Amino acid sequence: MSELVIESGRIERQYWRDLWRYRELFLFFVWRDLLVRYKQTAVGVSWSLIRPFLTLAVLTIVFGKLGKMPAGGVPYPLLVFCGMLPWLFFSTALTEAGNSLVSNANMVSKVYFPRMTITASSVSTCLVDFMISCVFLIALMIWFRFLPPVAVFLVPFFVVLMFGASLGVSLWVAALMVKYRDFRFIVPFVVQFGLYISPVGFQSSVVPERFRLLYALNPMVGIIDGFRWCILGLPQAYLPSIGIATVEVGLLLASGVWYFRKTERTFADII
């Protein structure tokens, strides 16, 4: 028989085992979020197509047609969409998962489960939209008769990187949000600015060479570059940025988990 010990300041060795034990709950949360997401909407699931499509149209017109940014030899909409894939995932994940603890406050104060479950499931829910967007991208590529390079098989690596970055930041934000509701205002800001700071509507190569290393400190730069590099075969992709992004994602994730774990025990008291 397993004995459960609850003590102050005890590092619960059970935590990771619990996280595994609650994997079904994780799936249930994903399932719930998907079920609920488009309830009482007129066009339902189509929103996950309409949103990227409209964003694509606006970014293509603003940066491609009006801003006359270089396309690097690929159709501009493809260039934009490859940047949008990880960006939309990151921004929705951050918005949803950042709020995940606060919006489930009732549960947090009434039932025990590893709180990470709820934040991680919020991030994972966004993968469904991501996959719908991927289908859309394939359709776009067929439309433009664009054949991806062999490197396309490296996409999963960048998906993992994208997921890690989103989870890492979300863990930080979700945990901070419990204490400081200020993040409710900070997150939309970050999402809004991020779209322009990250190379979503343009290539990172338009940034002057001497600033590129600095620019690459934004992990989304490396991730977006990576997507473009392996899907579109753009040689302009700045490979050092991918390395930087990988290291940063590792740090974000590790520190996110650390901070979340550290503050988790007091969530129920202050939420």
Next chain:
Amino acid sequence: MHPDIAISIEGLGKKYEVDKLKAQDEGLRHVIERALRAPLATMRKKVYTKRTREFWALRNVSLQVRRGEVVGVIGRNGAGKSTMLKLLSRITVPTEGSIRINGRVASLLEVGTGFHQELTGRENIFLNGAILGMKRSEIIRKFDEIVEFSEVGEFLDTPVKRYSSGMYVRLAFAVAAHLDPEILIVDEVLAVGDAAFQRKCLGKMSSFAQSGRTVLFVSHNLEAVRNLCGRAVWLENGSVREDGAVDQVVENFFNAMSASSQFSSQSDEYGFAVRRVVLRDATGAESAQFTPGADMIVELEYSAAKPLEQPYIILAINGVNGTCFTANMLLDGNRPTVLQGTGKMACRFKAVPLLPQSYSVKMSIRTKNGNDRVLDYSDVAFFNVVGDLAEYGFAGEFVSRASSSTPVIVPYEWHLPDGTVAPVSLSGERVQNKQIDSVLSR
């Protein structure tokens, strides 16, 4: 730890830092501001700790619960009951001390936690089950039982936001009732739902307790505690005041509580306040104990800053199984023309035919339209009925079960085949041995 012990609590304490909580509410700006003003101090957390005031919600609590024991936790609001449950459920961590739990635990601090308004009953059963720690396969296996227990079968595919509150609670409790832990920790979940459903819940709980599992039950319903539990723990100001056999502890707690029963409630909107509710016996003396069949006077002192015209006052006497009887102005129409200034009013319940149990008086006050609540329906006073039932014609071998029986007894007589007539009555006059003709002989 001894294998017979299910829960062992040692020196448990939980401290909240009141002002620190406030500081946290103030938000990020203050933290940054403080950091800028006094960077070193903030780093050393000196400023921070100076401003905090400690508040121990629970302190030095030690408790051992044996396997198969059913323990009731009672106490006033704010005595630390909820904190203790939160610690046991691992929702929050203790500041000091330790808890050891031996066995699979399910804790139920609320029914319907995590129910999602937009989802259907069916979907919510799965979601809620998973939140309470059930496996998917387990929920599938018990699904039909849950649906049957909840009595909402035909609305299974309707979003729960369209449910009546009764249906909602039934469904929620049904899921919880089918948890199958070795140790069950339950908070005041029975305070919801109608009387019939509460009875069903209590039945489920007692069958659970009788199956030899460990239960920790927190409730304000003293009668339910008395029926379900063998032992009670009385918490006061965060520590254990008394721990022992349920009857003794409940009685002591009850007496302490009614001695200082000082209900007061206020409605700012209507400028109306009930300053005090007092129970009096037939002689007019303040009392919280009545004999069966005695008169009981519920007296309330009010103060009305604004005149309250033609209010409806509703009093209800509640026992184990819900409301026993009421005095309801919505029905009888005897409302006061106006309540203003300060004053008193009372309601005399005559020859109250109640069995010796614990009861509460609930009150609600409504405006003259009969709908808007000046004061919400809530407990305003508590009382016990005490007495030796043998004196009232109760001579059965199982008379001890009267403590869990339906409490209202109107006078009745059995007319037996052999012609004997056996009268039973809780009325003031004791049963005399007078000759009564059997109805059967006519």
